Amino acid sequence: MTTTSQTGEVVVHSDADVLAAATAARLITALADAQAARGSASVVLTGGGTGIAILEYVRHSPARDAVDWSRLDVFWGDDRFVPADDPERNERQAREALLDHVPVDRARVHAMAPSDGEFGDDPDAAAAAYARVLAATATDGDVPAFDVMILGLGGEGHTASIFPDTPAAHETERSVVAVRDCPKPPPTRVSLTFPAIRRATEVWLVTAGAAKADAVAAAHRGSGEIALPVAGARGTERTRWLLDTEAAAGLSWSQHV
Ligand SMILES: O=C1O[C@H](COP(=O)(O)O)[C@@H](O)[C@H](O)[C@H]1O
Numbered sequence: 001m002t003t004t005s006q007t008g009e010v011v012v013h014s015d016a017d018v019l020a021a022a023t024a025a026r027l028i029t030a031l032a033d034a035q036a037a038r039g040s041a042s043v044v045l046t047g048g049g050t051g052i053a054i055l056e057y058v059r060h061s062p063a064r065d066a067v068d069w070s071r072l073d074v075f076w077g078d079d080r081f082v083p084a085d086d087p088e089r090n091e092r093q094a095r096e097a098l099l100d101h102v103p104v105d106r107a108r109v110h111a112m113a114p115s116d117g118e119f120g121d122d123p124d125a126a127a128a129a130y131a132r133v134l135a136a137t138a139t140d141g142d143v144p145a146f147d148v149m150i151l152g153l154g155g156e157g158h159t160a161s162i163f164p165d166t167p168a169a170h171e172t173e174r175s176v177v178a179v180r181d182c183p184k185p186p187p188t189r190v191s192l193t194f195p196a197i198r199r200a201t202e203v204w205l206v207t208a209g210a211a212k213a214d215a216v217a218a219a220h221r222g223s224g225e226i227a228l229p230v231a232g233a234r235g236t237e238r239t240r241w242l243l244d245t246e247a248a249a250g251l252s253w254s255q256h257v
Pocket residue numbers: 046047048049050051078079080090151152153154160161184207
């Protein structure tokens with residue numbers, strides 16, 4: 001089922017597997033279309049169960065080489081500030097699921113620094129460095145107009161690593177911030193902020209499962225972005241909510257038509 005609301009387009013798939021497979025197909029098409037139009041494309045990846053399942057489906061898709069992987073810039077919406085080889089790293093999970101299996105240009109894979117990287121155990125320095133990476137790859141302003149940004153969300157309403165009622169949710173200037181004391185482990189992260197998220201041409205909010213239903217419904221009822229950060233994620237041209245039936249269970253027809 002597909003509907004459109006003020007919050008964006010809502011597409012509901014039958015279950016989490018179909019959601020991940022269909023989103024992988026969309027992603028391949030969107031990136032191939034962007035490359036056909038402009039020569040290159042950019043994507044912002046997320047972690048989480050659904051975010052990584054999408055990448056697994058891309059890896060195994062017979063259509064995956066419709067994307068010219070060498071002409072793709074890859075970014076992350078957030079990452080966990082842990083050592084590079086920690087299984088909790090969104091970057092590591094994405095490499096294992098997809099990036100190690102396709103011919104990406106390593107220089108165009110823009111990971112956030114880990115806690116054992118060049119900035120040591122200083123998440124503020126890692127965040128500032130990532131802001132410089134964004135600025136260096138942007139053609140207009142301090143943040144690229146990413147073709148597609150994939151974001152997950154938490155049952156309490158976080159997206160990227162912007163958690164409810166935290167300094168990151170109030171950030172209006174910086175594009176990337178360090179996040180500490182996260183309610184969901186690991187506690188220290190690096191995250192894009194709303195100003196950076198809203199530079200994306202298309203934002204895809206992808207989630208599955210009953211634990212996400214209340215947050216999805218609250219966003220569509222008009223909750224504010226400080227208390228429910230996922231409500232503040234939107235693209236300049238398109239915001240898509242890609243859900244399974246369980247995550248969409250709190251939406252009524254009247255909320256999303
Ligand atoms: O901590 C995080 O969680 C979200 C959602 O993950 P999920 O497994 O509950 O779907 C994810 O999008 C984010 O990138 C990650 O750091």
